[in-house]
Amino acid sequence: MAGGNIPITAAWYFFLFTLVGACCGLLVTVFQGDGEPLVASLGFSGIAFAATYCLICWLGDEFKRVGLKGRDVSKIDKRELPETMGAVCAVIYLMVMIVFIPFPFYEYFVSSTSGGGNRDVTVEMVETGRMLHRFPHNKLGEYLSALLSLQSMAILGVADDLFDIRWRHKLFLPAIAAIPMLVMYYIDFGVTNIVVPLPLQAYLGQLLNLSWGYYVYMAAIAIFCPNSINILAGINGLEVAQSIVIAVFIIINDLLYITVKGHPATDSHLFSLYFLLPFLGVSVALWIHNKYPSKVFVGDTYCYFAGMTFAVVGILGHFSKTLLLLFIPQIFNFLYSAPQLFHLVPCPRHRLPHFNARTGLMEPSRGSFMRPPKWYISLALKMLEKLGLVKLWCDDRGNILEFSNLTLINLYLVRMGPRREDKVTWGLVGIQVACAALGLFVRHKAALLLFPYDNLRLQDFEGLGLMMG
Amino acid sequence: MAGGNIPITAAWYFFLFTLVGACCGLLVTVFQGDGEPLVASLGFSGIAFAATYCLICWLGDEFKRVGLKGRDVSKIDKRELPETMGAVCAVIYLMVMIVFIPFPFYEYFVSSTSGGGNRDVTVEMVETGRMLHRFPHNKLGEYLSALLSLQSMAILGVADDLFDIRWRHKLFLPAIAAIPMLVMYYIDFGVTNIVVPLPLQAYLGQLLNLSWGYYVYMAAIAIFCPNSINILAGINGLEVAQSIVIAVFIIINDLLYITVKGHPATDSHLFSLYFLLPFLGVSVALWIHNKYPSKVFVGDTYCYFAGMTFAVVGILGHFSKTLLLLFIPQIFNFLYSAPQLFHLVPCPRHRLPHFNARTGLMEPSRGSFMRPPKWYISLALKMLEKLGLVKLWCDDRGNILEFSNLTLINLYLVRMGPRREDKVTWGLVGIQVACAALGLFVRHKAALLLFPYDNLRLQDFEGLGLMMG
Numbered sequence: 001m002a003g004g005n006i007p008i009t010a011a012w013y014f015f016l017f018t019l020v021g022a023c024c025g026l027l028v029t030v031f032q033g034d035g036e037p038l039v040a041s042l043g044f045s046g047i048a049f050a051a052t053y054c055l056i057c058w059l060g061d062e063f064k065r066v067g068l069k070g071r072d073v074s075k076i077d078k079r080e081l082p083e084t085m086g087a088v089c090a091v092i093y094l095m096v097m098i099v100f101i102p103f104p105f106y107e108y109f110v111s112s113t114s115g116g117g118n119r120d121v122t123v124e125m126v127e128t129g130r131m132l133h134r135f136p137h138n139k140l141g142e143y144l145s146a147l148l149s150l151q152s153m154a155i156l157g158v159a160d161d162l163f164d165i166r167w168r169h170k171l172f173l174p175a176i177a178a179i180p181m182l183v184m185y186y187i188d189f190g191v192t193n194i195v196v197p198l199p200l201q202a203y204l205g206q207l208l209n210l211s212w213g214y215y216v217y218m219a220a221i222a223i224f225c226p227n228s229i230n231i232l233a234g235i236n237g238l239e240v241a242q243s244i245v246i247a248v249f250i251i252i253n254d255l256l257y258i259t260v261k262g263h264p265a266t267d268s269h270l271f272s273l274y275f276l277l278p279f280l281g282v283s284v285a286l287w288i289h290n291k292y293p294s295k296v297f298v299g300d301t302y303c304y305f306a307g308m309t310f311a312v313v314g315i316l317g318h319f320s321k322t323l324l325l326l327f328i329p330q331i332f333n334f335l336y337s338a339p340q341l342f343h344l345v346p347c348p349r350h351r352l353p354h355f356n357a358r359t360g361l362m363e364p365s366r367g368s369f370m371r372p373p374k375w376y377i378s379l380a381l382k383m384l385e386k387l388g389l390v391k392l393w394c395d396d397r398g399n400i401l402e403f404s405n406l407t408l409i410n411l412y413l414v415r416m417g418p419r420r421e422d423k424v425t426w427g428l429v430g431i432q433v434a435c436a437a438l439g440l441f442v443r444h445k446a447a448l449l450l451f452p453y454d455n456l457r458l459q460d461f462e463g464l465g466l467m468m469g
Numbered sequence: 470m471a472g473g474n475i476p477i478t479a480a481w482y483f484f485l486f487t488l489v490g491a492c493c494g495l496l497v498t499v500f501q502g503d504g505e506p507l508v509a510s511l512g513f514s515g516i517a518f519a520a521t522y523c524l525i526c527w528l529g530d531e532f533k534r535v536g537l538k539g540r541d542v543s544k545i546d547k548r549e550l551p552e553t554m555g556a557v558c559a560v561i562y563l564m565v566m567i568v569f570i571p572f573p574f575y576e577y578f579v580s581s582t583s584g585g586g587n588r589d590v591t592v593e594m595v596e597t598g599r600m601l602h603r604f605p606h607n608k609l610g611e612y613l614s615a616l617l618s619l620q621s622m623a624i625l626g627v628a629d630d631l632f633d634i635r636w637r638h639k640l641f642l643p644a645i646a647a648i649p650m651l652v653m654y655y656i657d658f659g660v661t662n663i664v665v666p667l668p669l670q671a672y673l674g675q676l677l678n679l680s681w682g683y684y685v686y687m688a689a690i691a692i693f694c695p696n697s698i699n700i701l702a703g704i705n706g707l708e709v710a711q712s713i714v715i716a717v718f719i720i721i722n723d724l725l726y727i728t729v730k731g732h733p734a735t736d737s738h739l740f741s742l743y744f745l746l747p748f749l750g751v752s753v754a755l756w757i758h759n760k761y762p763s764k765v766f767v768g769d770t771y772c773y774f775a776g777m778t779f780a781v782v783g784i785l786g787h788f789s790k791t792l793l794l795l796f797i798p799q800i801f802n803f804l805y806s807a808p809q810l811f812h813l814v815p816c817p818r819h820r821l822p823h824f825n826a827r828t829g830l831m832e833p834s835r836g837s838f839m840r841p842p843k844w845y846i847s848l849a850l851k852m853l854e855k856l857g858l859v860k861l862w863c864d865d866r867g868n869i870l871e872f873s874n875l876t877l878i879n880l881y882l883v884r885m886g887p888r889r890e891d892k893v894t895w896g897l898v899g900i901q902v903a904c905a906a907l908g909l910f911v912r913h914k915a916a917l918l919l920f921p922y923d924n925l926r927l928q929d930f931e932g933l934g935l936m937m938g
Contacts, residue, residue, distance in 0.1 A: 010827045062632055066536065066632060067535065067536060091624070094621070095645070095772075098617065098648055098649045098652060099648065099652065101649075101651060101652045101653070101656060102656050103653060105656045125587050140610050140657075141609050141613060143612060144610060144614060144617060144649075144653075145613060147617055147649075148567065148613060148617060148620065149617055151617065151620050151621070151624070152563070152620070154624070155560070155620070155624060156624070158627075161534060162535050163531055179564070179567050179568065180570075180613075180616075183568065183570045183571060184570070184613075186571060187570060187609075189570050193599060229510045341520070366478035444885070
């Protein structure tokens, strides 16, 4: 078993040392002067990348030794790889996020007091010297509660990888992990109003108070994001690549707001950037090891952790509806999978595409009917086939015997024909990019059809004083 | 392996259901009215007790299946028991602490704003309607960062139990886990002054600013508390029992402050109570399963988690010196172990007392000299023997061949003779109680010899406005 660790080449060492050196330089500059915390966040992201890259290389054998391992069934040699490397990402991410705290928060507080002593009674001085890129105190509460949620998610993810928690139980692990964030929202912010779309305003008014329903909505977001990434998974690199795409598009969206000077949502989107830049750092490092041909697996831990990161920034940044626009392939995959997940049609234990060892290509895997399906199931499947959304295998009399499993990956193979594993991943990543770009476009160009104003136009905010997601 | 879970008797079910019912009743009362958060904390502690009790019973087989198990070498049948049950305690504790957040914090904020909306700008209204048992906003930051530290410690503890991290590395795990707390201290409180003892005031002044040295001191506390519990361990029930004793005495100390009306340190000691009552809940449940004869082991996870809980309340509650007075047996054990830990004398892999299968009693285990020791080592050991602090086995010419291992447990057996395992635990618990009682007495009665005032006397604070640990 020894020697299974991934070697780090001299070129990589050189690159990583240079990167870490440059990042440390950035941090020192920011720390000494009055630099932007965003620059510090970039520095930390680089360090997080380097640390994740190395630790994944070094820890492979250790992970395998304690049983965190799995076989890559889509390769000829079905080699055994270390699993749950998402835990390495999560730990480094959390450490970086903790050490980062003083950068956005410290000078804010120092500038607000006369130095030392009990700052409790000097809070009212804060508002005077406020700088927009520094955070107020209640943001610190949100930040810490978000970290608690992410850390809880990482713990539950590792527990899942270790104990193989049952499918119907693990669906709700993210809801447990979201509790710190929801509690913080409850005590600190507590706004449960939503802006009603224009066509419905005649009936519901301009604002609708969802009360506890809003908490159900937030919990649903927290449950959906991690699980939807976890079910669009199973081929080399896909989990990490889709997460990277989503993160990049949220970052683009954040930058759209931040570049509007004095925008009231600047703080929320800075908050989002602080969370996503280091996430990108650890994810890219993981992706390098996880891309085809994989040297490590990411485990449920990574899917949960990534999804929860998105849920956290979406909820605490008040742009959860925008967030869902970046999850279009995941939403489609979930709806498309629903007939199998809810057992309307048979669902085999694994729905991974089938690896054809002779051609080296991936093919759609199949679900089989033990007995002929009911007439309406048959009808629905045949209609789907007409739409090109499923492939069916029938007997002479037209009874359906088998169907391609209802996942986006299999659908891609049905439409595009057998492909090599990496081509499938790239194809799906392309779909993710296209959907996300379309989503953001719709959000900022077409939203005015449904809502009376767009976030990016500052003048819409005057006198309104609230943010819309 | 199946059926190895611990059965829960009908009487226990009845008791636990009644307890949970009563606790839920308490919570509802507090939530509806304007009750004390302390009452809610008691309710949560009861629920935490019940949850921990049941989960430990139910999860034994699962833990053994994934390799979290160990043999009880001090029993005749050397049976295999599930290990790392401290992780169950930690998870339930953290969940309870998170759900508890609204009780001390929510009404404080609600009463300070007109309800809903952006509370950021209304912070200055807070001071007017302040109730002492509600916490200010920066306390929330401390609370959350403390939870982050405890959660990090739990993660690192489980990693240690899983991967068997090397001794010299694991010593510093608590320092990593303490980072969230230290960062929070840095940005939010930042007071690094200490009160100079009277005899030294002529040289150093009344207050001494330790600057970064204070952070080193806090990190040292965070390293010492978990590790010192971890090395005073190895016989059934001892880890949990000593933690319970320490927690109870901190609680007694807290109550001494809280009963003084209007004491400026009330908030710090309430903070401590909120952390320790649920800790007591999960620990007592664990102790029931871990006491002689053990049905589960606690793992390093519990020792780290317990020690970190004490470090957190001591540091954030500003009574770290008082805390150390409750760790007298641990400090003695550490100093007494030092010659072996630093390899001045030979240190075998395990220093557990030896189980004599014939008598069923524990006897002191021995370290052996491969070659005759240097003259000064010999001299030192013989002096220790004169003081009754070690037992030596020599050859005819007086050369030391073997010595009883230098741990408090072995010393107890040297002094008291062979005992059954549970008697040893009770004896050491008795020592812990006696030392802690003495420590608290010294703290509140004799401290006036060293310091110009005592915390409990309110008038000493007037005009000083700071707290002493």
